[in-house]
Amino acid sequence: MKLSKMAGLCLLLSARMALGLESDPDQPIYIDSNNAVYDEKTQISTYTGNVVATQGSIKIDADQLVVYLKDGAITKLIATGKPSRFKQLPAVGKEEMHGEGLVNEYYPDKNLLIFMKNATVWQGDAKQSSEYIEYDTLNSLLKAGEQQSDGKRVHSVIKPKPKTKQAQ
Numbered sequence: 001m002k003l004s005k006m007a008g009l010c011l012l013l014s015a016r017m018a019l020g021l022e023s024d025p026d027q028p029i030y031i032d033s034n035n036a037v038y039d040e041k042t043q044i045s046t047y048t049g050n051v052v053a054t055q056g057s058i059k060i061d062a063d064q065l066v067v068y069l070k071d072g073a074i075t076k077l078i079a080t081g082k083p084s085r086f087k088q089l090p091a092v093g094k095e096e097m098h099g100e101g102l103v104n105e106y107y108p109d110k111n112l113l114i115f116m117k118n119a120t121v122w123q124g125d126a127k128q129s130s131e132y133i134e135y136d137t138l139n140s141l142l143k144a145g146e147q148q149s150d151g152k153r154v155h156s157v158i159k160p161k162p163k164t165k166q167a168q
Contacts, residue, residue, distance in 0.1 A: 027056035029074075031065065043069040051079070057089035060104075077106040083118060090140060095124040099135065111138035 034049025045067040047053075053060040062079035069075065079086070083100040090097050101119035106112070113135040115121060120129045121142060130144040 029053065029055045031067075033065070045069070053077075053079075059087050061085040062104075074108055077108075079104045079106075086113065086115075088137075090123075097121070097123045097135075099133070101133070111136055113137060 031047055031051065031053045033047035033051040036045065036047050038045045047065045047067070048063070051060070051062045051065045053062075053065055060077075060079050061081070062084040063081040064079070066078045067074055068077070080103050083102055084104045086099045086104060088097050099113065099115045099119070099121040101115035102117035104116070105114045107114075115133040115135070117131060119131060119133045120127065121133050121135060121144075122128070128142060128144045132145065134143045135141070136143075
C-alpha cells in the first residue's frame with residue numbers, strides 16, 4: 001500500500017485512543033512521523049522518527065509508534081521513546097493528565113493505558129512514579145506498582161492546596 005493511502009487510512013480510523021473529552025473518540029487520528037510502513041497482511045502500521053499522534057485533546061510523542069489493526073479498527077498501540085509521552089484533557093475545566101515511560105501501551109477496547117519502565121503519571125500537583133502504571137481512561141482510575149514487585153516501590157507526591165487569605 002502506498003504511503004499516501006496508508007496516511008489516508010489512519011486519518012479515517014474512528015477508533016478511540018482514550019476517553020478524555022467526550023468528543024475525542026469521534027475525532028480523526030493524525031499521525032506525523034519521519035517514516036511509516038504498513039503491512040497489509042499483518043495489519044500493523046509502524047511509524048518511526050519524531051512521531052506525533054493526535055486525536056482531539058489527546059497527544060502522543062514517541063520515537064516509534066506501532067498500531068495494531070483488526071478489520072480496520074485499532075486494537076492496540078505501543079509507543080516507545082526516551083521517554084514516550086502522552087497527554088490528554090480529561091474534561092473541560094480539568095487539568096491535563098500527563099504520562100510518560102520508555103514503553104506505553106494503549107488498549108482502546110479496554111480503555112486502558114499502561115506506562116512501563118521509568119513511568120510517571122501526573123495531573124496538576126499530584127504525581128505517581130513506578131516501573132508499571134495502569135490508567136483506566138473511562139473511570140479515571142490509576143493503579144501503580146506490580147503485584148510481584150521485589151523491592152520496587154511506588155513514589156507519590158500530593159502537594160497541599162494553597163491556603164486562601166480570609167477576609168478581615
